[in-house]
Amino acid sequence: MNLESPKVSVPKSPQDVFEFLSDVKNFESLMPENISKFELLEKDKFLFALKGMPEIVLEKKETVPPNKIILGAAGGKIDFSLTSHIQETGPESSEVQLAFSGNINSMMAMMIKGPISKLIETLATNIPKAV
Template identity: 75%
Template sequence: MNLESPKISVSKSPQDVFNFLADIKNFESLMPENISKFEVLGDDTFLFALKGMPEIILKKKEVLPPNKIILGAAGGKIDFSLIANITEINEASSDVQLDFTGDFNPMMAMMIKGPITKFIETLATSIPKAI
């Protein structure tokens, strides 16, 4: 299953956006209002939970400055990635798009598609306000 957030324009350089997203503590400011838990577990790992959903641990898997950060599931029963793609518009602005990829059975994919789509849209649209 592959889902994409809308492209969001940010009035910051790609390097500034990259630096913000590379610091996993900053993801707390991007979370939706229905977050019930956020905890930094290490320099590259954090745990979060939304009301009514299980806890999810994300770990920074790969960084390609200043254009891409890949977070992946750390443990748990499902394997997925959340990829932040940062594209330069000019020196002072950039576009950010979040991609979610995961390998789910059709029933699970049908159940989580709506909530995951809303979640990555919330993360993406929060970036310009949070930086």
């Protein structure tokens, strides 16, 4: 299952956005209002939970400065990744899009497609306010 957030414009350089998103503790400021738990587990690993959803642990898997950061599932029942694509649009402006990719059976995909789509859209739209 592959999902993408809308592209969002950020009035910061790709390097600034990359540095912000590289620090996983900053994801707490991007989370939706219905977050019930956020915990930094290690320097590059965090746990979060939204009301009515199971806890999810993400860790930084790969970075390609200043254009890409890949977070991946750290354990759990579903293997997936969340990739931040950062593109320069001007001297001090960027465009960011989040992409979710997971190897998920069709029954599970039907159940989680809506909540995951909403989550990545919220994360993306909160980036310009938070950076």
